[in-house]
Amino acid sequence: MKTATIAFAASAVVILGLGATWLSISARQSEDVFAKCRSSVVAGGAGQIGGPFTLTDENGREVTDKDVITEPSLLYFGYTYCPDVCPLDNARNANAIEQLEAKGYSATPIFISVDPARDTPEVLREFTDIMHPKMIGLTGTPEQISKVSKEYRTYYKVQNPGDPYTLIDHSTQSYLVLPKVGFVEYFNRDAKPEQMADRMACFIDAWKSSGSGN
Structure with missing residues (x-):
């Protein structure tokens, strides 16, 4: 009888624990105004990605994240000398922005270069003008680029440093x-x-409904 009592008590603890976990998860989901929109999961939550930055835009001006992200924005990290992936991805992003505009929404595509040695503001401007009229190109010092890359948990590595034709994994x-x-x-x-x-x-829509988009 004692064994049965202990087993029952242990089961009750497990059930209570599961119930508390479910309530905790449900509470977090109910607090997340974007829960119905999400299709990805970020370890530690969405707050673990992103952060403030200071970079140089395609017109040579020093800008911060607040200067650049003034409306919903789609950020991509790459480089203009990329032979195939970056042009294709940025063209896809530009297409998505255009389809979003057709639905009555406004958003800005942003291209952050991980190749500050070659991607001068002038080079970036030529690239972004081809991709989308609203696309903003950003570059910076190696230290600034490394910082913003870490904030967004991105990866990049120059294959052959010093080679003017080097490729960059990213x-x-x-x-x-x-x-x-x-x-x-x-x-x-x-x-x-x-x-x-x-x-x-x-x-x-969820952003506007929450009041943050006002």
């Missing part, structure tokens, strides 16, 4: 960032522009 996620909120979602390379536009619209 991650390829695109990040949806909202003013006053910060990072809310990322998109992998296989995301289609129409899917991105739909999900971005969901986040923007």
Whole structure:
């Protein structure tokens, strides 16, 4: 009888623990105004990605994140000398922004270079003008680029430092960032522009409904 009592008590503790965990998760989800829009999970929560930065824009001006992210923005880290991935990804992002605009929403595509040695403001401006009229190109010192890359948990590595034709390995996620909120979602390379536009619209609607978009 004592064994049965102990087993029953242990089961009760487990059930109570599971119940508390479920309540905790439910509470966090109910507090997350973007819960219905999310399709990705970030370890530690979305607040672990992103942060303030100071960089140089394609016109040679020093800018901060507050200067640049003035509306919903789609960030991508890459470099203009990239032979295929970056042009394709940025063209896809530009397409997603255009489809979003067709739905009545406004957003800005942002291209952050991980190749400050070659990507001068002039080079960036030529690249972004081809991609989308609203696209903003950003560069900076190696230290500034390293800092913002770490904030967004991106990866890049120059294959042959000093080689003017070197390739750079880099991650390829695109990040949806909202003013006053910060990072809310990322998109992998296989995301289609129409899917991105739909999900971005969901986040923007929730952002406006929460009052942060006013």
